Amino acid sequence: MVADGADPLLRFPILMTDRLVLREITAADAAFWLLNFSASEVVELTAWEAPRDLEAARAEIEQFCTLPWREGTGIRWGITLRGSNEPIGTLGYHGWVQGRDRRARMGYDLLAEHRGMGIMTEAMGVALAYGFKTMTLHRVEVLVDPRNVPSIRLAERLGFHLDAHLRQSTRFRDTFQDDLVFSLLAREWRAAAEAKH
């Protein structure tokens, strides 16, 4: 459900589910961002080094949240539990190609104490509905480290198909790591959504 009434592509969309509110991330969330992206397993599984400090966290928020939304190349939500404004994770689209191709890639992460309760399944459900309906995406892609069993299970549970195993395609520190490419197409998402009703 989209809470904002105005044109959803002009105003940052707040999305709601039974347990969650997905809202914009701002510089005021820098302490959360630093904590979230400093967890060793998040660093390892996303192949992205932790921000050094609060200033670096604010710069990443600008780079990965504010600018992409302003430029129409991505959208990243902070996940909060209803009744609290404090983010417990993030998810969103990057590499959003509008116009003819209509595709984007997704990323997601949660603080460790909130995992294993179906939170990301719920958040991804509403974010995918927004992606296919409002952003009119044709294809959504997720890149997953083959060691990341929870993320693979999540993608499969949401109906994503395994397209490819890319060998040594991501350089992290002194190694090249493999990536699995999962995709979900608009018609597949629509068929699954209709089957639920």
Ligand SMILES: CC(C)(COP(=O)(O)OP(=O)(O)OC[C@H]1O[C@@H](n2cnc3c(N)ncnc32)[C@H](O)[C@@H]1OP(=O)(O)O)[C@@H](O)C(=O)NCCC(=O)NCCS
């Ligand atoms: C990947 C990640 C986002 C998954 O988040 P999550 O909220 O724990 O994922 P889920 O919603 O699938 O919940 C996980 C488990 O809770 C179970 N669960 C409990 N209650 C549930 C409910 N109401 N609905 C759905 N699942 C529920 C699921 O069955 C699932 O177990 P399974 O994987 O053994 O089947 C999380 O592990 C994470 O942040 N990892 C580190 C960062 C990362 O790897 N990011 C992805 C990079 S590609």
